[in-house]
Amino acid sequence: MSSAPVREAPAPWQLTGRAYAIALRLPDAQRIGQSGAPAVLGEPEGRYSLMMFVDYTDSDVGPYHELLFIPGSYAFADGHRHLSIGHIYVSSMDSVVNGQNNWGIPKDQASFDVVRGKREDRVTVSKDGEVFCRLTLRHGRLGVPVFAPLVPRKLRTLGQVRDGKTFIYAPSASGTLRHGQLVEGWADGTHFPEIQHGSTILGGYMPAFRMNFPVADTFSA
Numbered sequence: 001m002s003s004a005p006v007r008e009a010p011a012p013w014q015l016t017g018r019a020y021a022i023a024l025r026l027p028d029a030q031r032i033g034q035s036g037a038p039a040v041l042g043e044p045e046g047r048y049s050l051m052m053f054v055d056y057t058d059s060d061v062g063p064y065h066e067l068l069f070i071p072g073s074y075a076f077a078d079g080h081r082h083l084s085i086g087h088i089y090v091s092s093m094d095s096v097v098n099g100q101n102n103w104g105i106p107k108d109q110a111s112f113d114v115v116r117g118k119r120e121d122r123v124t125v126s127k128d129g130e131v132f133c134r135l136t137l138r139h140g141r142l143g144v145p146v147f148a149p150l151v152p153r154k155l156r157t158l159g160q161v162r163d164g165k166t167f168i169y170a171p172s173a174s175g176t177l178r179h180g181q182l183v184e185g186w187a188d189g190t191h192f193p194e195i196q197h198g199s200t201i202l203g204g205y206m207p208a209f210r211m212n213f214p215v216a217d218t219f220s221a
Contacts, residue, residue: 007094009060011102011169013213017056017063019206020121020137020180024049026198034193035071036086036106038161044072045081048201049193051182053123053135055114061094065112067125067133069193074159077166077219082159087192089125103216104160104167110191120183125192132191139205140179148172148212169216173209180205 031049054066068088073081089110090096099107110132113124123135149172157170180203185195 003093006097007061009094009098009102011213011215013060013102013211015056015059015211015213016209017054017058017211018208019052019054020139020182020203021205022051022137022180022182022203023201024051024182024195024198025201026193026195030189030193030195030197031071034189036069036193037071037074037084040161041074041084044074044084046072048072049198050083051185051195053121053137059095061092061098064090064092064095065114065123066090066095067110067112067123067135067192070158071193076159076161076168078159078168078217080154080157082157082168084159084161089127089191100162103158103169103213104162104165106160106162127191133185133187135185136183137205138181138183139207143176143178143207146173146175146177146206148174164220166219167216168219169214171211171213173206173211175206175209178205178207179203 050070052068056064069086070083071086074084076082088107090107091112096107096109099105110125110127115122121137125133153170160167182200187195
């Protein structure tokens with residue numbers, strides 16, 4: 001049986017959903033040794049990393065789940081340092097292919113089991129039938145509004161290197177920001193860094209965001 005053709009969805013994208021973002025302090029063995037970033041970028045600068053779980057309720061390729069890890073910032077071809085995604089898994093092959101083509105994002109497909117409670121999410125992520133990450137995430141009730149124009153572009157610009165090209169892009173999101181917490185986390189260290197060896201610095205949760213993913217600026221790597 002042949003698989004369904006991938007839906008082509010060029011940038012820009014408009015997305016809605018909810019998301020947890022957790023800032024982590026990890027030992028170098030995990031932050032650098034398990035970063036997932038291409039060797040050409042060197043080592044990440046900074047002491048902290050970022051993990052995100054995103055539940056997209058709508059996008060240019062439909063709804064999907066996402067788990068990602070950003071080790072830190074790197075020097076890029078535009079002369080600036082940018083955050084860069086090292087590991088990222090999504091539940092949709094349409095998202096995998098278009099994410100790679102549009103922004104050079106190193107997406108891979110995985111299976112997600114998400115159990116949603118009143119103020120808690122339990123997330124299990126697996127590939128080829130093997131679980132490689134488990135998360136228990138919790139969020140607060142109260143929040144403050146966040147508007148995309150108020151967030152400096154420098155703080156939301158990312159860079160990726162893929163297939164001999166550099167991609168620079170600056171997503172923007174608006175919504176309400178609440179406190180988010182990683183209650184418990186485990187990963188295998190191969191597919192995703194061993195977050196169990198680190199500590200949480202702070203966390204946020206957006207229960208209903210609207211996001212724009214623009215066309216990337218591209219350079220020869």
